[in-house]
Amino acid sequence: MKAITTSEQEIKIPKPKIIRIEYLLSLLLLVFILVLWEVLSRFKIVHELILPGPMVVIGSMFELLAAPFFYSNLGVTLFETLAGFALGSIFSIVLALIVVSVPILYKVLNPFIIILQAVPKVALAPIFVTWFGFGLTAKIVMAIAICFFPTFINTVVGLKSVDEDSKLLFQSMVASKKDLFLKLSLPTALPYIFAGLKASLTFALIGAIVGEFMGADKGIGMLINTFNFQLEMDKVYALIIILSIIALLLYLFIEWLDKKIVFWTDNK
Amino acid sequence: MVNEILKSSDEVSTNQSQITITNLYKTFERDGKEKEVLRDINLNFKKGEFISLLGPSGCGKSTLLKLIGGLITKSTGSIQIDSQEVKDPISKVGFMFQKAVLLPWRTVEQNLILPIELAKGNIAEAKLRIKDLLSLVGLEGYEHYYPNELSGGMQQRISLARTLMTNPDILLLDEPFGALDEFTRENLNFSLMDIAEKSGKTVVLVTHSISEAVLMSDRIIVMGINPGHILEDMKIDFQKPRTDKIIATEKYAQYMLHIRDLLGVGR
Ligand SMILES: Nc1ncnc2c1ncn2[C@@H]1O[C@H](COP(=O)(O)OP(=O)(O)O)[C@@H](O)[C@H]1O
Ligand SMILES: [Mg+2]
Numbered sequence: 335m336k337a338i339t340t341s342e343q344e345i346k347i348p349k350p351k352i353i354r355i356e357y358l359l360s361l362l363l364l365v366f367i368l369v370l371w372e373v374l375s376r377f378k379i380v381h382e383l384i385l386p387g388p389m390v391v392i393g394s395m396f397e398l399l400a401a402p403f404f405y406s407n408l409g410v411t412l413f414e415t416l417a418g419f420a421l422g423s424i425f426s427i428v429l430a431l432i433v434v435s436v437p438i439l440y441k442v443l444n445p446f447i448i449i450l451q452a453v454p455k456v457a458l459a460p461i462f463v464t465w466f467g468f469g470l471t472a473k474i475v476m477a478i479a480i481c482f483f484p485t486f487i488n489t490v491v492g493l494k495s496v497d498e499d500s501k502l503l504f505q506s507m508v509a510s511k512k513d514l515f516l517k518l519s520l521p522t523a524l525p526y527i528f529a530g531l532k533a534s535l536t537f538a539l540i541g542a543i544v545g546e547f548m549g550a551d552k553g554i555g556m557l558i559n560t561f562n563f564q565l566e567m568d569k570v571y572a573l574i575i576i577l578s579i580i581a582l583l584l585y586l587f588i589e590w591l592d593k594k595i596v597f598w599t600d601n602k
Numbered sequence: 603m604v605n606e607i608l609k610s611s612d613e614v615s616t617n618q619s620q621i622t623i624t625n626l627y628k629t630f631e632r633d634g635k636e637k638e639v640l641r642d643i644n645l646n647f648k649k650g651e652f653i654s655l656l657g658p659s660g661c662g663k664s665t666l667l668k669l670i671g672g673l674i675t676k677s678t679g680s681i682q683i684d685s686q687e688v689k690d691p692i693s694k695v696g697f698m699f700q701k702a703v704l705l706p707w708r709t710v711e712q713n714l715i716l717p718i719e720l721a722k723g724n725i726a727e728a729k730l731r732i733k734d735l736l737s738l739v740g741l742e743g744y745e746h747y748y749p750n751e752l753s754g755g756m757q758q759r760i761s762l763a764r765t766l767m768t769n770p771d772i773l774l775l776d777e778p779f780g781a782l783d784e785f786t787r788e789n790l791n792f793s794l795m796d797i798a799e800k801s802g803k804t805v806v807l808v809t810h811s812i813s814e815a816v817l818m819s820d821r822i823i824v825m826g827i828n829p830g831h832i833l834e835d836m837k838i839d840f841q842k843p844r845t846d847k848i849i850a851t852e853k854y855a856q857y858m859l860h861i862r863d864l865l866g867v868g869r
Binding site for chain 1: 699
């Protein structure tokens with residue numbers, strides 16, 4: 335008996351080490367890519383106009399981060415993203431609540447939902463420009479359109495995932511409709527809703543950038559477009575890296591919120 | 603202590619029928635086809651009785667229990683609790699299911715408060731009961747645990763405590779410990795008998811364990827299948843409080859054999 339337990343323990347010990355080796359390999363791969371990138375650019379194997387080296391890109395990044403115009407453009411893009419995300423999320427959650435609580439509505443709307451979901455939202459960008467012009471509205475609407483469905487579908491699925499036993503229990507405890515919703519359906523749906531929100535926040539950023547590509551006088555998307563035309567590729571790459579970092583930060587924020595609010599799902 | 607926190611709310615004489623079921627039929631409709639699940643059920647349960655519904659899977663035990671609790675509607679016939687026709691769930695009836703169905707986002711204490719919240723009762727007053735109820739089910743000090751920090755047996759104990767929170771007169775228990783291992787189940791069975799005896803509550807227990815039914819009940823309603831009907835309404839005559847000593851008696855063996863015979867088990 336004792337031999338079995340010790341051998342089990344022996345098996346368990348190396349596991350964390352393997353993970354560390356994986357981290358190390360990832361880091362090595364990153365260094366390798368950066369070195370390769372630098373070499374390709376520095377020895378002009380690839381034209382530096384197409385692929386400026388990482389040193390140059392990092393230099394441009396700091397240059398941008400020091401410039402006031404960068405922040406005013408960043409502010410616009412963030413505003414479009416967050417406004418689109420907030421409105422899109424509210425619309426999708428409210429609509430999901432309505433659709434789930436009125437079964438007839440769900441059946442009637444379901445085919446439309448499936449079709450609309452299949453539409454590549456990015457293709458709607460020119461239409462939104464025609465409708466709303468080159469101002470902020472078109473970008474926000476674009477962000478709403480692209481981040482609506484993940485949260486909507488997830489909220490519907492979440493609200494429908496309340497199991498029969500819990501419903502019976504609430505019924506047996508003489509629960510009102512309001513309590514059934516607030517104390518059972520909504521908390522049950524929360525993990526699903528957050529999964530939708532997590533996906534749609536990065537989608538909202540995509541929506542805002544695509545909207546800006548269609549024509550804008552402010553925003554990171556506009557900056558990328560402009561630098562691209564001026565063949566300042568180092569700045570384009572720098573902006574893409576900055577955008578990725580912003581998307582990552584937004585994601586980390588909502589994940590943190592998820593862990594705080596839906597604390598019971600990863601308790602195990 | 604049981605007497606204090608679970609004392610009876612009224613003084614209905616113990617010989618009066620508390621649950622009265624007459625000519626009850628239940629038919630389910632599925633895919634346009636009608637299926638008779640319960641046929642001509644007639645039963646009278648007295649206050650304080652411990653009754654088991656015993657029968658093979660699918661004979662309509664859960665359906666009968668849900669009908670008594672007002673969770674589903676009957677096809678024809680009558681079900682009365684204290685002379686009132688049952689239409690909806692009422693608060694003097696407490697339900698317990700095979701699954702504990704605790705809310706994972708609520709602590710034990712918050713789960714226990716739930717029935718009071720839903721019934722718009724006095725929460726501050728209810729909180730004073732929690733400590734006693736937890737010690738009654740053997741889980742003193744677990745107020746601030748979350749359900750997923752508890753074993754299956756502990757969760758089911760919390761579920762029992764939650765059922766007792768509103769101090770219902772009638773407990774409807776649908777295979778409450780059926781998903782637990784034998785040791786835990788036996789343990790909880792004795793806790794349940796203890797609570798039932800001391801509080802004078804009426805208990806209707808659904809089970810498909812013959813020995814469990816004989817050990818615990820004052821009466822066993824043996825049911826047959828297709829459609830669900832009553833085979834026999836048996837009185838189980840043992841001294842209370844019951845101990846497992848009765849297992850060694852001649853009478854216990856006769857009850858067991860008789861029920862096995864009724865249900866066509868063994869050879
Ligand atoms: N909601 C329902 N719709 C259709 N048939 C049902 C429903 N609930 C139960 N039944 C049927 O009724 C019969 C009895 O079920 P149940 O009361 O759960 O039996 P038991 O609890 O004795 O195992 C089964 O044949 C089952 O399929
Ligand atoms: Mg059943």
